[in-house]
Amino acid sequence: MRRIIALVLAVVFVGATFTASIYARGPGASSSTTLAMAPLQPTFGDILIEETVDPTDEALVDWAMDRYREAGLSLPTIRLSFHSDSAPCEGAMGGHRLEDGISRVYICVVEFGATRQLKVKRTLLHEFAHAWDNHYLDDATRSAFMDLAGLDGWSFDTPYDERGSEHAAETITWGLLDRPLLFGEFGETTPWELQHAGYLTLTGAEPPHGYVWTLFAAAHDIYARTPAQLKMIERAWDQSEEAVRRSESIEVRFHRTYEPCGGEVTSSKLVDGRLYVQACPGSSDDIHHQLLEELTG
Ligand SMILES: [Zn+2]
Numbered sequence: 001m002r003r004i005i006a007l008v009l010a011v012v013f014v015g016a017t018f019t020a021s022i023y024a025r026g027p028g029a030s031s032s033t034t035l036a037m038a039p040l041q042p043t044f045g046d047i048l049i050e051e052t053v054d055p056t057d058e059a060l061v062d063w064a065m066d067r068y069r070e071a072g073l074s075l076p077t078i079r080l081s082f083h084s085d086s087a088p089c090e091g092a093m094g095g096h097r098l099e100d101g102i103s104r105v106y107i108c109v110v111e112f113g114a115t116r117q118l119k120v121k122r123t124l125l126h127e128f129a130h131a132w133d134n135h136y137l138d139d140a141t142r143s144a145f146m147d148l149a150g151l152d153g154w155s156f157d158t159p160y161d162e163r164g165s166e167h168a169a170e171t172i173t174w175g176l177l178d179r180p181l182l183f184g185e186f187g188e189t190t191p192w193e194l195q196h197a198g199y200l201t202l203t204g205a206e207p208p209h210g211y212v213w214t215l216f217a218a219a220h221d222i223y224a225r226t227p228a229q230l231k232m233i234e235r236a237w238d239q240s241e242e243a244v245r246r247s248e249s250i251e252v253r254f255h256r257t258y259e260p261c262g263g264e265v266t267s268s269k270l271v272d273g274r275l276y277v278q279a280c281p282g283s284s285d286d287i288h289h290q291l292l293e294e295l296t297g
Helices: 057-071 113-136 139-149 164-176 192-203 227-239 284-296
Strands: 047-051 078-082 094-099 102-107 249-254 266-271 274-279
Touching: 047 057, 057 113, 057 164, 078 113, 094 113, 102 113, 113 164, 139 164, 139 192, 164 192, 227 284, 266 284, 274 284
Parallel strands: 047 078, 078 102, 249 274
Antiparallel strands: 094 102, 266 274
């Protein structure tokens, strides 16, 4: 088994040990020949929503279930609650536990408005992936995935960022997201090949989606992590959805200098179906306008 060295890790769900999401990427992954058998007819248990925070919460759960249905992945019965503080998630945005053999999911996205909805969507997919793992994944498939990703352990006996279960949950989330959803704590990620091979290994099927949007920022680059930037790109996505879907994936990198953009506000190039966008300093409106042109042009 080849050990793949993680390039950069970025904590999305900061500070938690049991639900935080870590992105670890490595080069050179090869496809595994061991494929799980995807169920032809996915089955769905009851999603029991015990507590909500926002009027949109139930619709977001429906959205997440539709993503699993679309992918042909079953979900067990899940007890689910939304919280307005992060304590039930031990400081993270979400958590999954088995309680008396039943999947129990906590969502603790402590924000409001559009940004909250995006984070809830993503967190639901991630935590549901843990439920799917616990009820439908077998050890042979887990081993195949760990071999592929260069990981040695699956769960709590392994350091958080090296847990196969977390990498698997992120891989499933990646494959099910039906649009790019952005968060401000991404590290340097170029994981498409690894994610794709990982998804195949876990599910035995092609991912229904699998966008790559990378908000690139060095650790010191605060500029790339503002909510305004996330909103800006979401807005650009809304306005250019059809055009964007011509690309297999999109990678957006923010920079503090103009050099990566050749002195302009943005620049982009399409390489093998992947659109690379560089965004350089400018007013938000300027970047948004330019970004839209890059995406639709
Ligand atoms: Zn997790």
